[in-house]
Amino acid sequence: MFISFAQHLYSRLTKTLHAMNPTCIFCKIATGQAKATLLHQDDLVTAFRDIHPVAPTHILVIPNRHIESVNFVTPQDEPVLGRLFTVARHLAEQEGIAHSGYRIIVNTNADGGQTVFHLHMHVIGGQRMRYPMG
Numbered sequence: 418m419f420i421s422f423a424q425h426l427y428s429r430l431t432k433t434l435h436a437m438n439p440t441c442i443f444c445k446i447a448t449g450q451a452k453a454t455l456l457h458q459d460d461l462v463t464a465f466r467d468i469h470p471v472a473p474t475h476i477l478v479i480p481n482r483h484i485e486s487v488n489f490v491t492p493q494d495e496p497v498l499g500r501l502f503t504v505a506r507h508l509a510e511q512e513g514i515a516h517s518g519y520r521i522i523v524n525t526n527a528d529g530g531q532t533v534f535h536l537h538m539h540v541i542g543g544q545r546m547r548y549p550m551g
């Protein structure tokens with residue numbers, strides 16, 4: 418009994434560590450090793466406030482597992498990619514911006530303006546935005 422529980426804990430820990438990049442700030446936030454204002458966490462995704470908000474609401478929604486960017490997504494990631502959207506929708510409602518509107522952005526690599534190489538969805542709202550932006 419004790420051995421099987423220990424094996425279960427060991428397997429959970431190794432799965433988490435394998436899914437994590439130890440140098441990635443968003444992995445650290447998802448695993449509680451770095452602080453952030455968390456708004457949501459479940460088995461697949463974590464959402465927290467952006468440290469440099471560009472609008473009254475600026476939330477990041479990330480997969481818990483380290484995926485470097487959209488360039489690395491696979492069909493196996495489809496459940497987590499769908500969850501990013503349902504959590505974004507839920508948080509937009511919670512923030513009171515669902516009706517007024519908001520923008521979802523996923524930056525990829527240098528030309529896309531990606532600075533943190535752990536896939537993330539920006540959910541930005543609370544003010545009128547123009548498209549395209551610089």
Ligand code: DGP
Nearest residue numbers: 442453466467468469524530531532533
């Ligand atoms: P991007 O340019 O798409 O890679 O956006 C990265 C965003 O991540 C940027 O808006 C700032 C935010 N960010 C970077 N480091 C941290 C951090 O340590 N905590 C939080 N909450 N946000 C961060």
